[in-house]
Amino acid sequence: MTDQHVTDTGQTAETGSRPYSQDDLERARRGKELDRKHVFHSWSAQDKIDPMAVVAAQGSRLWDADGNEYIDFSSQLVNTNIGHQHPTVVKAIQDQAARLCTIAPPHANDARSEAARLITELAPEGLNSVFFTNGGADANEHAVRMARLHTGRQKVLTAYRSFHGGTTLAVNLTGDPRRFANDTPGAGVVHFMPAYTYRSYFGSADETEETERALRHLEDMIVLEGPQNIAAVMLESIPGTAGIYAPPPGYLAGVRELTRKYGIMYIADEVMAGFGRAGEWFAIDHWGVTPDLITFAKGVNSGYVPLGGVIISDDIRQTFAERAYPGGLTYSGHPLATAAAVATINAMRDEAMVENAKRLGAEVIGPYLEKIEANHPSVGEVRGMGCFWAIELVSNPETREPLAPYGGSSEALDRVTAEIKRNGVLPFTNFNRIHVVPPLNTPDDEVLEGLNVIDRALDIADEYVERVN
Known part of the structure; x- marks a missing residue:
């Protein structure tokens, strides 16, 4: 990923103009303050969450109020199938x-x-x-x-x-x-x-x-x-x-x-x-x-x-x-x-997006995830089609013990998720799984960039695997 630091003009030397202004940043930060005072969030213990304030989104990328840029590998709640702000x-x-x-x-x-x-x-x-x-x-x-x-x-x-x-x-x-x-x-x-x-x-x-x-x-x-x-x-x-x-x-x-x-x-x-x-x-x-x-x-x-x-x-x-x-x-x-x-x-x-999703699954996401499965003992199975995939993580490949319990998370999953996000990818995780669900029109190079970030982060998950003789 490029340098994430944002100046007071909303620009970086590496990436040039971002799709937001300083006023947009201030609005997003003010929105975060008001959110914590007044917004009641779904499926959450209200005092234990720290929502990310999003200032802008474009295509398969979005930016938070701290100027960090992410590839949206969650498609939000797996719904922005055509990406953000399609003209x-x-x-x-x-x-x-x-x-x-x-x-x-x-x-x-x-x-x-x-x-x-x-x-x-x-x-x-x-x-x-x-x-x-x-x-x-x-x-x-x-x-x-x-x-x-x-x-x-x-x-x-x-x-x-x-x-x-x-x-x-x-x-x-x-x-x-x-x-x-x-x-x-x-x-x-x-x-x-x-x-x-x-x-x-x-x-x-x-x-x-x-x-x-x-x-x-x-x-x-x-x-x-x-x-x-x-x-x-x-x-x-x-x-x-x-x-x-x-x-x-x-x-x-x-x-x-x-x-x-x-x-x-x-x-x-x-x-x-x-x-x-x-x-x-x-x-x-x-x-x-x-x-x-x-x-x-x-x-x-x-x-x-x-x-x-x-x-x-x-x-x-x-x-x-x-x-x-x-x-x-x-x-x-x-x-x-x-x-x-x-x-x-x-x-x-x-724009043949459905056909592109099918191609991405068959030619880009699927093959890369097969390599991830082969290289990480924490990966029990990869599965999916189109732009709809899951990486199932285990602590024991033989017993298939989940790396996080049904209905919960774990230290291992929390660390993996944080590492993925720290490296510029917004993940979708649930229990012991990482879901790979980018917009259907995400460019191949961005899909590969996101998968590479996940690949590296899974080294953390591997640390929690019970070694089998």
């Missing part, structure tokens, strides 16, 4: 604001309608309607509501090691520790064991066994819970914060077969994995499976304005043809958000 999307938001800032959902709006058209055009055949929400959690809540009303059943099956959102039902759908303090008995959610080959719950020796055993387990759960009571099975096509563990071959097709067998709706949660993140428009496209409902958010407009939604099959849409759907939001299909979605999808197409 086409910024202009679309500005133009829409000048024309019509907001309009209530009962009215037709060209931005909302065009966004729906583009989204359904990308979806599998037979899913031709979109209900817009404000984000992924409420998209999942509404998808479940639709499935329940369509089937007349109440139970929903979701996997452990999953995340579906922070609202009341969505956090109960979630299968990770964030659910523990928010459990609501009687929410109608039943969790099952996922297909996860590296940490198989079924003692599987390979992917074929994992698929067979995981599907047998799921069918057992359906039978034992009573298929006549189950409205839906909801799965992240590729679990995101839970570990970016893609399903083994045949698993999602098998899930789809089971849901059809028992008249259960299949909800594909594509909130994080969708819109190019995994090298296809929807991650589920990798396996050619068509669900009944698809939920989305994040990458649909790169998070520039809050937006989520549910893509609805024609069959479920017909349920509400003459019967009112009992749900809605004041900002459903907000013009600024949907104008940003239109611009984002078109920019991704024009």
